[in-house]
Amino acid sequence: MTETLRGGVIGAGVFGGYHARQYARLPGVTLSAVLDSHPERAAQVAVPLGGRAFHELEAFLDAVDVVTLASPATFHAEQALAVLAAGKPVYIEKPIAVSVAEAEKVRAAAAKQGLVVACGHQERVVFRAMGLLDVPEQPVLLEALRHGPPSDRSRDVSAILDLMVHDIDLALAITTAEPVTAEGEGRLGASGVWDQARAEVSFDSGLTALFDVSRVAGARKRTMRVVYPSGEVEIDFVARTFRNTTPFALNPDFADTPAAADPLGASVEAFLQAVRGEAPRPVVTAEDAIRALDLAIAVEQALEDAA
Known part of the structure; x- marks a missing residue:
């Protein structure tokens, strides 16, 4: 690994731009390459x-040492496996994949190569x-609400994999307990995926x-x-109070x-520290992400069963 890491981003959308700017500003790394199926979009970011800017994966991988996937979620597993096969550590925007089987392949490939995910x-x-x-x-008790206006982003997955998976991961992070049941109801959007959902997990x-x-x-x-036995915490993530x-x-x-002022930057920096061996792990590992994905898919199944 070179002393200054060459960072690469796959996906030149909004989040791809965010990640590219992190590689451009953080110490010990440079923004080397951006890959997108639309070369002009890749160039606008890079x-x-x-x-x-690149539009071919092989040439892109030759130009980088570490990779962020900011592409649509349905491509995450395929692209992550290609990045790992090339010997590059990878930061995958959530969700890690759209099925647990795909995510497990990513985790296994990283473990075999000894690479950070x-x-x-x-x-x-x-x-x-x-x-x-x-x-x-x-x-x-945990009650989480996450509402937002319509957006063209992440339309390839449901609101469960797009939004709820965040709060699922946070719930899993603050308890050592294991989920046992999931129930829910939701409303399908025009594209045939869940745009609204409520779920109860025991x-x-x-x-x-x-x-x-x-x-x-x-x-x-x-x-x-x-809610804890000794009291409760109420958080407003928008007001940051x-x-x-x-x-x-x-x-x-x-x-x-x-860190809280720039959680994305802190998360990317922790990833780079893990890659360099300066930290034992990134903020969220593949194992963490698979647990969140597994429960999110269980919620989706509960919505299907209730429909």
């Missing part, structure tokens, strides 16, 4: 940041900054997690309420920390 559930960075990942109690500890997502809402709203009645010393000024 060239202003000093990188090159990270997944873009970067809101764990925010939970770390709050102190929620260090709470010594197990939650008994865990073997007695924890109940309630998830509510919509990507056809009139306004953006993202809240979470976590929370109310805490537990005895645990959570950080009320978390939004001012560098």
